[in-house]
Amino acid sequence: MLKISKQVDYGILLLAHCSGGTSDAVYSTRDLAAASGLPVPMVSKILKGLAREGILESFRGTKGGYSLARSAGEITVAAIVRALEGPVRLVDCASEPLGPCRFRGQCRVVHPMKALADSVRELLERTTLENLITVPAPEEESQAAGDSTGGARPDPAPLTIPLRKHAQ
Amino acid sequence: MLKISKQVDYGILLLAHCSGGTSDAVYSTRDLAAASGLPVPMVSKILKGLAREGILESFRGTKGGYSLARSAGEITVAAIVRALEGPVRLVDCASEPLGPCRFRGQCRVVHPMKALADSVRELLERTTLENLITVPAPEEESQAAGDSTGGARPDPAPLTIPLRKHAQ
DNA sequence: CGATACGGTACGAGGACGGTCCTATATTCG
DNA sequence: CGAATATAGGACCGTCCTCGTACCGTATCG
Numbered sequence: 001m002l003k004i005s006k007q008v009d010y011g012i013l014l015l016a017h018c019s020g021g022t023s024d025a026v027y028s029t030r031d032l033a034a035a036s037g038l039p040v041p042m043v044s045k046i047l048k049g050l051a052r053e054g055i056l057e058s059f060r061g062t063k064g065g066y067s068l069a070r071s072a073g074e075i076t077v078a079a080i081v082r083a084l085e086g087p088v089r090l091v092d093c094a095s096e097p098l099g100p101c102r103f104r105g106q107c108r109v110v111h112p113m114k115a116l117a118d119s120v121r122e123l124l125e126r127t128t129l130e131n132l133i134t135v136p137a138p139e140e141e142s143q144a145a146g147d148s149t150g151g152a153r154p155d156p157a158p159l160t161i162p163l164r165k166h167a168q
Numbered sequence: 169m170l171k172i173s174k175q176v177d178y179g180i181l182l183l184a185h186c187s188g189g190t191s192d193a194v195y196s197t198r199d200l201a202a203a204s205g206l207p208v209p210m211v212s213k214i215l216k217g218l219a220r221e222g223i224l225e226s227f228r229g230t231k232g233g234y235s236l237a238r239s240a241g242e243i244t245v246a247a248i249v250r251a252l253e254g255p256v257r258l259v260d261c262a263s264e265p266l267g268p269c270r271f272r273g274q275c276r277v278v279h280p281m282k283a284l285a286d287s288v289r290e291l292l293e294r295t296t297l298e299n300l301i302t303v304p305a306p307e308e309e310s311q312a313a314g315d316s317t318g319g320a321r322p323d324p325a326p327l328t329i330p331l332r333k334h335a336q
Numbered sequence: 337c338g339a340t341a342c343g344g345t346a347c348g349a350g351g352a353c354g355g356t357c358c359t360a361t362a363t364t365c366g
Numbered sequence: 367c368g369a370a371t372a373t374a375g376g377a378c379c380g381t382c383c384t385c386g387t388a389c390c391g392t393a394t395c396g
């Protein structure tokens with residue numbers, strides 16, 4: 001609920017992988033599929049979407065593949081979401097191409113809702129791929145691995161702050 | 169995409185209506201359905217959900233109905249979302265009951281993703297019903313009414329700031 | 337010219353969401 | 367007490383969207 005699609009999730013994973021090597025490294029669909037463990041057609045579809053939006057640069061033919069079109073710091077989560085699941089619209093009736101609304105003009109919540117939606121979008125706009133790969137997180141990472149049951153553990157620490165560091 | 173469900177949208181509308189009168193005013197399903205123009209069963213379902221979560225207080229029998237269980241300033245958007253569409257989980261593999269993930273432990277993006285998810289949730293947690301009904305928005309509200317075509321107009325003004333006023 | 341790898345699009349299965357309906361229970365009033 | 371009212375808690379169904387797959391076209395390298 002209120003979730004981002006798996007394509008976006010996978011997309012971030014793949015982009016994180018692409019940003020691992022040198023800036024002009026080229027990765028083929030098969031390479032990335034093998035590295036991520038995701039099915040090849042799925043990876044292909046996601047990379048196509050990212051390339052169409054200009055996040056990835058594509059090279060066709062033998063020895064072709066994809067590479068980041070800009071630096072990781074210039075790729076926002078919002079752009080990834082837009083490329084893979086369309087514009088961020090928290091609510092239809094208060095997002096930019098205004099959807100139909102039976103209360104047009106007399107609704108007391110439209111503008112605040114729009115403000116809320118904008119806040120969410122701005123948050124995603126402010127978070128870059130670089131943020132996602134350079135925030136290494138606390139040291140209890142290792143103990144999170146191991147148990148596949150995934151028992152709910154209490155909230156460990158406020159991880160919110162690091163993301164803000166790029167907000168002006 | 170990345171949208172909240174219509175039930176939450178409707179729920180906010182209905183709660184905004186409930187917070188209009190005195191604090192102990194009681195509204196029946198039929199009243200709210202008539203006021204909102206939404207079908208009665210739908211309104212009923214939403215109100216049930218809100219009551220189950222303790223956001224609304226319910227009174228059965230003749231002259232029964234619903235009223236806000238707490239003040240509008242104590243009802244967060246996050247609570248409304250939780251009541252009507254479950255916990256806020258931006259991504260399955262990085263939200264609190266950790267979902268299955270094939271990269272458990274070796275994924276470089278889990279913690280940042282969790283941080284991002286927390287940021288979104290915190291934003292919703294910080295926004296209260298009171299915020300949504302007391303931010304009246306700019307004066308061009310009236311001209312938005314009238315045309316039912318809903319043509320896309322350019323972004324009018326940064327509406328993001330007002331929401332922040334309650335963030336400490 | 338053939339092999340490789342991207343580009344676009346269409347297709348099917350599965351699940352979530354929107355929306356409706358039915359029965360049980362509690363309260364008020366005559 | 368009994369009828370009327372209004373919520374509680376389900377089950378139920380149609381539809382849309384997402385995930386995942388597959389096919390065909392096109393560009394590039396050797």
